[in-house]
Amino acid sequence: MSDCSTCGWPDSDVHEVLSRHFTSEGVVTYSRCVCGEIRVRLRPYAADRPL
Secondary structure (H helix, E strand, O other), X not given: OOOOOOOOOOOOOOOEEEEEEEOXXXXXXXXXXXXXXXXXXXXXXXXXOOO
């Protein structure tokens, strides 16, 4: 993960989760940073990690 490209807010400190969806590739999360930037992240499934 990385920090917000607009304001530098740490990616680990999500301000607001807008939605989360399960896909065939993993979990897609749409979130809003404190500066208003919308971020989309894919957390791929892993055999050793529970859902």
